[in-house]
Amino acid sequence: MRDAVKRLSDFVEKRIAVLFMIPTIITLGLVLFFPLLYSLTISFYRWSVARPFLGKTFVFFQNYSKALTDPAFLVAIRNTFVFTFFAVAVELILGIAVALLLHGNFKGKTFFQTALFLPVVTTPVAVGIIWRILFLTDVGLIPYLFQLAGFERVTFLSSPVLAMVAVIFVDIWQTTPFAFTLILAGLSSLPSEPYEAAMIDGATSWQRFFYVTLPLLKPVIVVVLLIRVMDAFRVFDTIYILTGGGPGSATESVSTFTVRTAFQYFNTGYASALAYVVFIIIAVMSYLMIKGFKIETSEL
């Protein structure tokens, strides 16, 4: 009898749990899955919100094949890979270095941590505007400092290579603190035993770093890497404000190209296909990174 009551109470509890989850499921369905499915649907159409009189034609995979052969989009993909590779690599190395510097107790640690974290909480658009002014050839502080140092007035935003260097630099400035904060948290949670054992074995500080710290930090580093790669690949605000994708198409990223296609050209179907191509690239990259670093998903 008691078992029967318990079974009944369990049954009711489970049903109540489901009942309580329904609003969340409905909300998620509306705000997350519906737009995703809707944009997937329109990626198979030639359709523009600005040209309703041209109709909505089902073109199957035509938008996708156009994306993969569109020279402008292919240049944007190349630029985005270059940006992501250099920005994330430097951010990671600097992140580890700064985390190691800030690891341990010293006077003013909290101040440094807070001050260094400020760029992360600054709006990317504001960051873009400020750095644009700093980089402008004729009124910017940076070209002026180069000139003071005896160089020619450097045209950062009008040289294809230097413009890319400038956008990568700004991204590094803004997101390195994110990397070091996570890595510092990882460092603080490492056990002391492996270090003690390494010291007894006579390991140098470099050996301790390469053979103890790095392997133990691997899960944290991979998390930082994954988040930053996904984020950097979608870079928009900084480039849009700083260079607008120029000079020429030297800093055009997949996001600036997609936003231009969607909201300036109002080529809605094609833009949706572009967004899905980017989504697939990011998904494949993330999968390869997890596989490549031999990380179990439970460790992430």
Next chain:
Amino acid sequence: MNKNAGNNRVVKPVASLVMVMILTLSLTVTAFAAARVTLNVAMEAGRMADAAKSVVPEFEKLHPDIKVNVVPLPYTTMQQKVMTELTAKSGAYDIIESHFLMNVPFVAGDLLLPLDKFIKESNVDFGDFVKSMADQTTLAGKASKINPKGSIYGLPYNSDVMMFIYRVDLYKKYGLGVPKDWRQAVNNILKINGSEKGVYGFVFSGARTDNSHAIFDFYNIALNLGGTLPINDEYSPRMNTPGNLEALKILYELVNKYKATPPGVEEYRYAEKNTAIAQGRAAHMTQWMLSCVKSLEDPSESRVSGKIGYAAMPGGKAISGGWTVSIVGTTKHPKEAFEFIKFLTNKKNNLKLALEFGNGPVRKSVILDPEFKKAYPFAQALLEGLEGGVNIFAAAPDVAVWPELTDIVNFALTDGIFGRLSPQDALVQADKKLKDALHQAGYVK
């Protein structure tokens, strides 16, 4: 049993119910009577929104039943924001401020209210609007494929035309005359560039970004050398023409051969040109007149106030544009909305906003008003410019992909000017890309 008592049992509740109903009804009626209509007006943030806001108190005083809420939107996101709201029929705005390029998809999508009936029934003096601005309200000045009835889709609010801006003091110093054509203009540019230390001859918008004006700076030259607009009425690209090539070569040589433009001119958008002139680092530019004159003549912002000359474009043809105020098709208050735009664009307010905020006058009577002439001594040249201004999009206004086309042209022009392609190849490239875009959009096979 008392018969009255029985009646009371029925009558009292019924009477109470009737009283409650009457009270509720009267309260509802009063509430409705007291309710004010709210008009939401989307406007470009900054000068134009501030100007519109300044007339709202007086309008609300005249129309106590209407409340006007001006919503300022930054230019860079304005088009996509307004387009999204209008397409979704969200009812977020009753009135929108827009320019020609924004209006094309709005008219094509049947998202704006034709105003012909309102104009006919009201006392709006439509003939007083300058020609290029009146033309803009129909998107071509006549019936077109996009607007077969030639309906009017807005009232002109803020005009502008590009003019040739030069340093009067340097012209006097070197004995130069105001150029009548671009050959003379180039000579003047090179003279000052070579003679005046620290002053470059010319500045223009070299950036390829969405809000770059490279295309306008180019056409101010090309239109006066026999150049052609990017496409014709039959949607045929025509960038690669002798006039356009000559204009592109002029810009290419000013930058690369004569070094007559400042380093970094490739980063210049709209504002940087003004800064270079205001700081005295450059001697000439072509610029949207009324958007720049206030800052160039303000001694707190400009080192050259009082030293600037404003002339008609060498050759006489200039790019013109401007902003209209239109009523959104889904508004529930079209009459009230028309009352507001009529008020906003009447002669009194048009003059007031031109003098106080630097808005572009849209009425001939305002430009010829002594008060305006006193504030803007070049008013006559301005009127001529506005009456004969060329709208770059007017050739084929039914094309709803102009943002894409202008981007292609901007891209090709900056490639040609800065040597990534030869001027000839840049124009060939532009034609090819324009053709592809028009084909993709279904305009040509």
